[in-house]
Amino acid sequence: MTSVQEPPTSEETAADETTADETAVEEAAGAGSGRARGKDRLRAIAELPRPVKLGLATLFVMNAATYVAFPLLAVKLTTVDHASAVQIGTTLTVFLLAARLTPVVAGPLADRYDPRIVMAVGALARGIGFLGLGLGHGTGQLLVSAFLAGVGAIYEAPVSALLAAQPEPLRSRAFALENALLNAGVIGGPALAAALLAVGPRAPFVASGLLFVLLLLVVRGITMPGGGREPEAPQSVLRHFTHVLGHRWFVGFWLLMLPWWFLFTQLGVAVPLRSDALADTNWISVLYLANGVVGITSILFVKRLHDRYGARLMPALGYLLVAVGFGSVSLSQSPWWLLACVALYSVGETVILFSSQLILASFAGGSTRASFFGIYAGSWALGGSVGNYAGSRLAADPLSHTPWLLFGAVGLVAAVVAALTFSRREI
Structure with missing residues (x-):
């Protein structure tokens, strides 16, 4: 596998990056123009390695696709499936526990084996899960679907590891951009859901599932540090x-x-x-x-x-x-x-x-x-x-x-x- 194409590490390049950052701070501190600051921010994003930009883009899609469906889950279970309070509470609990406990195991697995396998499994699991939550109706189907949708959270740790592998100042830029993109997903997902509800109450879940499945096509193009498994592993x-x-x-x-x-x-x-x-x-x-x-x-x-x-x-x-x-x-x-x-x-x-x-x-x-x-x-x-x-x-x-x-x-x-x-x- 191909390793991440990190930026040059010579002293001259590092000095250039430091100078660029100091210039950006000075422009922001002065009376300065917003246009110059905007160009600096765009240049900082452009300097990120391609795998990092691709990983950040997939995080945005994943968060937006999650918020297309998840905020409507309790409403759909109540109005469409006529689920009881116990069924709704159990479904949400299964989702939460799967989303927060499976990464504990998936993180070490991503380090031991190819991280892209973990990412692909996460995208596929969440896609199938949300499709099941939208189209299923029985208690067993809903619980299995909620578990799979929760398991999709294992996608996040390998991408975070990819960002953490970058040298400064690229690392802090990448995490700042990640934060902004995740918030953009929180805004964009519900907006798309509002439009899809005109089609029907199941439409947001189907669209969410399809978006996750499409992520599988992107995961293969993300190269990881050390090819996914470093010699000292x-x-x-x-x-x-x-x-x-x-x-x-x-x-x-x-x-x-x-x-x-x-x-x-x-x-x-x-x-x-x-x-x-x-x-x-x-x-x-x-x-x-x-x-x-x-x-x-x-x-x-x-x-x-x-x-x-x-x-x-x-x-x-x-x-x-x-x-x-x-x-x-x-x-x-x-x-x-x-x-x-x-x-x-x-x-x-x-x-x-x-x-x-x-x-x-x-x-x-x-x-x-x-x-x-x-x-x-x-x-x-x-x-x-x-x-x-x-x-x-x-x-x-x-x-x-x-x-x-x-x-x-x-x-x-x-x-x-x-x-x-x-x-x-x-x-």
Whole structure:
């Protein structure tokens, strides 16, 4: 297999890249023209290796295709399949657990064997899964389809490993672009779904499934670092696990991010419940749109913070913004105030997601990159599961102030712990 075509590594090229970055910062800091900044950003994207750009494009398609169907799943199960509350809850739980637990195993498998095999299996599984969720109706069919759709999440770890393998400043540019494209998928997917609903309630699921199947045609053209398996690769998947779990700072970071995934799930649990109580169901779509738009528009600001101060204190800043955003919800019962709080939360979300990718990339190296990203998904599985359960219980009275004060407190404590932990180590 062909390895990634990395940019030249001579001292002169590195100096040129450094000079270009410094010039871009100076132009942005001055009175400067937006046109010059735009050209710099386009040039920075153009400098990314072709496999990286191709991998980022597939992540956008995958996220958009997911959001074509997934936000409509509970509605389709209720109105078309007439599923019970237990069936709906079980289907969603199977999807969540499959999506967050299978990458724990798939990451080391991608490092041990060809990552493109894992990516192809992920795309095919999610495509079949969403087709099944759209066309199936029996309990058994729905649960199998939900499992397959969740398994599709194994696609992400090999792509993240590909981005992590790039040298700086290409690495941070790639992760910033990834964040923007994922948010664009959150916006574009539901927009496409709204148009497809005119055809019928199953149409978004069929379109989603077909988009995933089409990704199979692209995966083959993505070349990976070292051809997918580097000479120093551990000889068994178990050794990948022991290597990653023996990394003290990674384990600490894995634990540190549990509160984040607890809070992150409230965007799909406590926030919609509060929104529905303050306004109506349609307002939930407005909040999700705001989340995606703020994510896209704030990533450039977040990257500048990273370039200036580094990644080590970014998680603490993100936790602080999320804590203030969620904690402030208790100050008013206006839906517009809730929108403003979600917007502030979204900036914190961008800070945390962007910096966490770079921190993971700093831990991951050589033949274990996908293992780090895959095993990290277990933090999402545990923290998100607790968040789903606790959020639904705490927000049972959606107009109560107590849940939001508790969410804010969780964020503040996590911010303090993150600041104390990572101030002791430059990442």
